[in-house]
Amino acid sequence: MTVAIERQIQSESNAIAKAKSEVSLSTSLALLKRQLKSDGFSSFEDLAEAIYQHKQLQVEAGLYSQDKFTLFGSDSEAQLVCPSTGTLHQCIIWCINHYTGLNRNQKIIDQVCEAVKKFGTGSGTSAISGGMSSLHKEAERRLASLVGKESALLFPTGYTTNLGVISALPGNNDFLLFDREAHASIIDGVKLSGKKFASFKHNSVEDLEKKLKKYRNNYENLIVIVESAYSMSGDLAPLGEIVQLKKKYNFHLYVDEAHTFGFYGHQGAGFCHQLGVTEEVDFIMSTLSKSTASIGGFIACKSKYIPLLEWSANSYLFQACLTPGDAAAILASLDELAANPELIAQLHQKNSYMRQKLTGMGFDLGHSQSPIVPIFIPDPDILHAFNRDLFAAGIFSIAIVYPGVKPSEGRIRFILNASHTYENIDRTLDVLEKLGQQYRLI
Template structure:
């Protein structure tokens, strides 16, 4: 079985299946051999790991035989850098002393503590909904809620760039579903018009900011479609909760549309530097979700230390608005520099900046050489994104310094010239 060494594992697996190879042991052997050769050539960054945990700058290990390399990290979703905040670390240690290290069972089986209830109350007050249900992870929040909510005669319409947790939940529901073109209001409107009278309920599922492209959803305009069509809207605020809206309440809050959104969900592993997820909605939906969302009913509660971290982070966000200001200033600063130099950033707006490089081989070489220069991020390409939309993604943090941004932008520019990412006749001059 031959393959291009640069073929990503998921693409290689599809290639094997297309050639009639279905035996799991044979597939595993092919993938292991392919992956081992890729690691040896340094083509992919998914085997690298940090020596001492996530930070904006830390040592990164490629393999056991290679010395760790100090790198600026651009692939971590700790937008506000609160995972290294000493006050929060102290709160976590105190909670572990008081509540222990784990809950041992699900919420419905006695795993909840006073600490978990405090988190739910804090999130309810912040987001501005009648009730909040706390889940062990953000992924299982989406998977459980979207598997539980649609009824027998319902339809789910989701944005084509939706996160895997949303799509998995929709598919797990076993109900009818279709997608609409990414952030395309006209396409969504047409589908709502076409299907509105054919189903009891329609759920429209979107994200406030999309993790691969960094663009914001037209949430206000989507909610305005409710004036024409009957539907329920489900918004995942994973990449906006904590740094948009008042005290980090989210993008729905910033746009003033919280009342119009039926279900607001978010993960707690990003801006709030912990783990877990939640859904904020009307009180009447809570019993339904508690008993129909298997990821709530049968999954152990998040550990007390993580619950304490969430509370500590929300307190820091409320008391130190400069954290959010620093994040958005870093986003503006890096984005302006890259745009001035001629990089293609797509339609991104949020603190996720994708640098698009269409040619896969150039993209892989580009990313490997960035790592050699002490800059660590990940390359994203087909089949995760379209063939023409390969990219390296840079996730901003409030903890990134201007010097780190300058070093990264300078390296990107030098490598873009080397690999002829720009049109040689028009590429800009560094100033």
């Protein structure tokens, strides 16, 4: 190795060390990567080393919550494994989206076991290549009927539903408009489409209308993409007002119901159904990993759109079907939601109860309304310390940081599900009040 190369390597190493020393220990790993890249470091080896070392420092300080995992799966309470110490912690769980609490329902578990015995463990190939079973087809029929559409197409995950449909749907002269806080799967689908696009301010009907006026005469079709409830902020979309715009500007409307399907509307048909706007929504999408306690996703729409998507959405064409057991869990969950409407009622009652208590204490919950209850803590040092102390007190959630949200908009989410007891909620509220006072958040 020449002296010049050795000096270059040493110079780069010193520069990385300097850059790292200038960031807070609470800086998220993704933000650190962005900062290092902006400082001119392009080698993945250098970036990987810097990020690895930063993570180790966060783990040692107890500030890294993302590596903890449940010993026997999620429930309202569970044992958490802490890899850095090798210890177990009994905690109330607040970061998992099993809104209806059906992942521990014995009837559903029994039906899944029977389906596995009858249909086997895996599908083996994609839907278009023969991987579908009668369970999958029945799930598609039931889902379409529930949300009020002619047909539905089942995908292996919610992420790949958005990725596949949005990337495949628009024509060459179509334009995509999406809410600025849309899920990464939506944004990735938009980018993968290769078509022109723009975002509009979060939940701003005024900004959406401004963009519609700007682009409507330049493109064949405008496709507006929103979520009915946003996973990071817990607020609901103004779908009624957006539908009124649709009548005026004649665009196609795509609604992601991942965080409302199963616990809004009759028998969990979704927020579009609850507001009575289903007919005006062209595409209804949802994941099946949340309220139906399984995995997968679906798009529901007019039957005429289905062949187009089957033969142009790569994540449908080239990805193996979800397993028969997963399809059985979906069907059994739909049965439970239809037979037990109190599950949905109880979830919303607990949501109201917890929100009233937290608001009364003085916590900042933003504009949230859904069973996703965020506590906004913009200071990253306080955010991580607060979350560390929650875990020590037996309350587990994840610090939401960049890139999930903007660097200045950190938060901790408390995601309610029907299996949370009022004792779980009250114990959590007691800890939150003490820590809120300690960290001067309330």
